Amino acid sequence: MSAILTRLENALCEREQTHSLRRLQLTQGIDFFSNDYLGLATNGALVEPFLQQQYANPLFVGQKHGATGSRLLSGNSAYVLQAEQYLANLFGTENALLFNSGYAANTAVLSAIPQKGDVILYDERSHASLKEGARLSFASRFSFKHNDLQDLEAKLLRHSGKGGEVFVVVETVYSMDGDIAPLPDMVKLCQAHQAHLIVDEAHSTGIWGREGAGLLRDLGLEKEVFAAVYTFGKAIGGHGACVAGADVLVQYLVNFARPFIYTTAMPLQSVAYVLAAFEYLKATPQASGQLFERIHFFREYINTLDIAAHFTESNSPIQMLKVQGGNEAARTLASNLQGKGYNLRAVLSPTVPEGHERIRICLHNFNGLSEIKTLLEEINRAV
Numbered sequence: 001m002s003a004i005l006t007r008l009e010n011a012l013c014e015r016e017q018t019h020s021l022r023r024l025q026l027t028q029g030i031d032f033f034s035n036d037y038l039g040l041a042t043n044g045a046l047v048e049p050f051l052q053q054q055y056a057n058p059l060f061v062g063q064k065h066g067a068t069g070s071r072l073l074s075g076n077s078a079y080v081l082q083a084e085q086y087l088a089n090l091f092g093t094e095n096a097l098l099f100n101s102g103y104a105a106n107t108a109v110l111s112a113i114p115q116k117g118d119v120i121l122y123d124e125r126s127h128a129s130l131k132e133g134a135r136l137s138f139a140s141r142f143s144f145k146h147n148d149l150q151d152l153e154a155k156l157l158r159h160s161g162k163g164g165e166v167f168v169v170v171e172t173v174y175s176m177d178g179d180i181a182p183l184p185d186m187v188k189l190c191q192a193h194q195a196h197l198i199v200d201e202a203h204s205t206g207i208w209g210r211e212g213a214g215l216l217r218d219l220g221l222e223k224e225v226f227a228a229v230y231t232f233g234k235a236i237g238g239h240g241a242c243v244a245g246a247d248v249l250v251q252y253l254v255n256f257a258r259p260f261i262y263t264t265a266m267p268l269q270s271v272a273y274v275l276a277a278f279e280y281l282k283a284t285p286q287a288s289g290q291l292f293e294r295i296h297f298f299r300e301y302i303n304t305l306d307i308a309a310h311f312t313e314s315n316s317p318i319q320m321l322k323v324q325g326g327n328e329a330a331r332t333l334a335s336n337l338q339g340k341g342y343n344l345r346a347v348l349s350p351t352v353p354e355g356h357e358r359i360r361i362c363l364h365n366f367n368g369l370s371e372i373k374t375l376l377e378e379i380n381r382a383v
């Protein structure tokens with residue numbers, strides 16, 4: 001084997017030894033695992049509106065398959081521009097810009113906007129794409145303690161008013177803990193220190209807010225933030241994302257964001273699906289209502305079983321069972337639960353810091369209450 005392949009193999013062996021080797025797996029069992037919180041990805045009721053978007057909209061012309069180029073070249077169309085205006089209206093902003101994924105949108109915003117001399121303050125539990133974007137920018141970057149307003153304020157005091165712009169980066173719902181950022185207080189702090197708030201709504205898009213418009217809109221804060229990222233691969237059940245904000249923000253990204261400029265645009269079918277999904281949510285507000293009922297039931301039932309202390313505090317579809325004993329213990333517990341027919345996964349270090357290994361349970365509006373009950377009873381026996 002060549003030296004470079006040996007080096008790769010050694011890295012994999014190291015992962016194997018620390019029980020952190022990632023493998024592509026086929027999943028089965030009752031879905032307590034996917035980000036398809038509202039079941040839209042498999043919902044037959046969306047097929048008709050999806051086809052309607054394509055065949056009844058006179059702007060949906062030309063493309064049968066791929067977008068044929070970047071948005072700045074052959075990949076633009078009146079349909080996409082109209083879709084972006086639809087999304088901007090939904091999210092309550094001047095404009096919106098589509099990206100192929102939330103990963104691309106986050107790296108675009110953070111790598112293109114903050115400049116040398118600026119400062120990025122990001123929550124320590126921010127998603128990899130936000131950290132990656134910050135790393136690609138020429139600004140200085142510092143983390144603050146998770147959801148900790150005092151630490152954020154201390155860092156704002158240290159870094160604002162020094163000549164550069166300060167950007168604060170948070171998620172509405174954290175993907176690894178399911179907890180929610182104290183957004184109203186963060187908005188106030190940022191305003192007090194002239195900092196610009198960037199909010200990732202990946203795990204709240206489609207669930208919170210009227211018509212699935214997210215938490216910022218739900219709280220009436222959509223005009224108070226500098227940029228918001230909405231993703232369509234989770235509760236919306238499709239893929240792609242958009243950045244929503246001022247028109248000048250969108251025009252800037254069109255000119256300077258490399259993950260927007262140097263890539264083939266989203267195919268029109270994907271855009272059509274996203275619009276069909278939001279139209280479906282508009283007509284079906286009970287979809288998220290059912291999800292919140294299940295979240296409520298889950299939290300009540302862990303209290304009844306007296307196992308609430310084993311879970312992190314969360315009022316979102318993401319529920320985390322803390323596991324003592326590192327990667328091996330987390331993997332063993334997950335695999336026992338998988339063996340009993342539940343599709344869920346352990347979250348291991350290095351994805352989370354060592355000592356914070358856990359089982360991630362995602363709730364969906366289609367999970368039966370009896371399925372939730374029996375899962376929790378299994379967990380009760382195991383812990």
Ligand SMILES: Cc1ncc(COP(=O)(O)O)c(C=O)c1O
Pocket residue numbers: 101102103104106127129171175200202203231232233239240241
């Ligand atoms: C908080 C957060 N932001 C962004 C992303 C990336 O979104 P996408 O899957 O659309 O690339 C994810 C996906 O895991 C996420 O959890």
